Amino acid sequence: MQAKRKDIRALTRDQLRDFFVKNGDKAFRGNQVYEWLWQKAAHSFEGMTNLSKDTREMLEANFVINHIKVDQMQRSSDGTIKNAVRLHDDLVVESVLIPTKTRTTACVSSQVGCSLDCLFCATSRLKRMRNLNPDEIYDQVVAIDNESRLYFDRPLSNIVFMGMGEPLMNYNNVLKAIDKITSPEGLGMSPKRITVSTSGVPKLIRKMADDGVKFKLAVSLHSAIDEIRTSIMPFNATFTLSDLRAALVYWYEKTKSRITYEYVVWEGINDKRKDIDALIDFCRFAPSKVNLIEYNPIDDGVFQQASNKAIDLYVDLLEENGIVVTVRRSRGKDIDAACGQLANKS
Numbered sequence: 001m002q003a004k005r006k007d008i009r010a011l012t013r014d015q016l017r018d019f020f021v022k023n024g025d026k027a028f029r030g031n032q033v034y035e036w037l038w039q040k041a042a043h044s045f046e047g048m049t050n051l052s053k054d055t056r057e058m059l060e061a062n063f064v065i066n067h068i069k070v071d072q073m074q075r076s077s078d079g080t081i082k083n084a085v086r087l088h089d090d091l092v093v094e095s096v097l098i099p100t101k102t103r104t105t106a107c108v109s110s111q112v113g114c115s116l117d118c119l120f121c122a123t124s125r126l127k128r129m130r131n132l133n134p135d136e137i138y139d140q141v142v143a144i145d146n147e148s149r150l151y152f153d154r155p156l157s158n159i160v161f162m163g164m165g166e167p168l169m170n171y172n173n174v175l176k177a178i179d180k181i182t183s184p185e186g187l188g189m190s191p192k193r194i195t196v197s198t199s200g201v202p203k204l205i206r207k208m209a210d211d212g213v214k215f216k217l218a219v220s221l222h223s224a225i226d227e228i229r230t231s232i233m234p235f236n237a238t239f240t241l242s243d244l245r246a247a248l249v250y251w252y253e254k255t256k257s258r259i260t261y262e263y264v265v266w267e268g269i270n271d272k273r274k275d276i277d278a279l280i281d282f283c284r285f286a287p288s289k290v291n292l293i294e295y296n297p298i299d300d301g302v303f304q305q306a307s308n309k310a311i312d313l314y315v316d317l318l319e320e321n322g323i324v325v326t327v328r329r330s331r332g333k334d335i336d337a338a339c340g341q342l343a344n345k346s
C-alpha cells in the first residue's frame, strides 16, 4: 500500500534541500524544485523540465501538489471577474478580480466559510469549514495575476484580504502566504499593496504590530457604538470597541501606518448624527481613512442602504474633522461578487 503522499508546498526551502540530500542527491535540487513550486507556480512534477525523469518520478511517489482549480469564472458587466476556486478536498471558496482604469485588485479568501456572525454578510451563513493553507491563498493570487495579464494586459497591482473568512483567525497561514507573495522567491509584490481586512480581533492586531508586518490594515467597523455594533456584529460583545481601540492605538504607535475603516451606513441603524460623532471620536487617535461602502443586499431586506443625505452628512462631518473619506461604489454586484456577497452561490 502506498503511504499517504505529503503536500510538498508545506515544506520550507531547507526541508526540501534536506529531502534531496537524504535521498542521495544534491541540496541545490531542492532550490530548483522550490522555484518551480513558488516562482513558477507549477501544477505538476511532470512540468519541471530541468529535472531528470527519475527525479520527477521520485517526487511524484512522495509528494502531491495540492493546486487549486478555478472551476468557474464569471465576468460582470463592469469587468469584475469572480473565480469559484475548488480546493484539493473539493471545498470551494471564491476570489474576485476588480479592475479599475489603472489597477487590478485581487480580493482573496482566507477561510472556507467564516466563524464570525456579521448579520449583514452572506459568508457568515456558511459555517467555517477550515482555514486555507498558505499555498491555497497564494494560488488564488497567482490565478488572478494570470487573468489580469490575459484580459487586461497588465499584472496584478493590489491585494485585499476581503474575500471569505476572517484573515486574523487564520493568522499564521495568512502571514506565510503574504511572505511568499512579497518575497522575490514568490511574486515579489510590495507589502504596501496588500491590505488585510479584519472585523477586529484585538489580541491579533497587537500581534501583527509586534511581528512588524508591512502590509496595510483595514478594520470593518460599521459602528463606533458598542450596543449597535454588537447588534449587527455579535462577536463585538467579546471583542468590545474599547479593546479594539486600545489595540489599534498600539498598532499605530508601533507601525505609524494609517488605519482604514470600512463602514456601511444603514437606514435606521447607524444613520444618525450620534453615530457620526462616535465614529469621529473613535478615529481621532491616529490618521484615519473611512471607506463608506455601498451596501450589497444579501436577501431578507432587514438591512437597507441609508439615504444619500445621510451619507453626505457622514462625508461632510468626517472631512470637517480631518478624516479622509471615500465613498466606494460596489463592483460585480450582478455576479454576487461584491463585498459580503461571497457565498458559493454561482
Ligand code: SAH
Pocket: 120, 121, 122, 161, 162, 163, 164, 165, 166, 167, 197, 198, 199, 218, 219, 220, 221, 262, 263, 264, 293, 294, 295, 296, 297, 298, 339, 340, 341
Ligand atoms: N472578515 C474580514 C474580511 C471579509 S469582509 C472583515 O470583516 O473585514 C470584507 C468587507 O465587506 C468587510 O468590511 C465587511 O464588513 C464588508 N461587508 C460584509 N457584508 C457586506 C455587505 N452585504 N455589503 C457591503 N459590505 C459588506
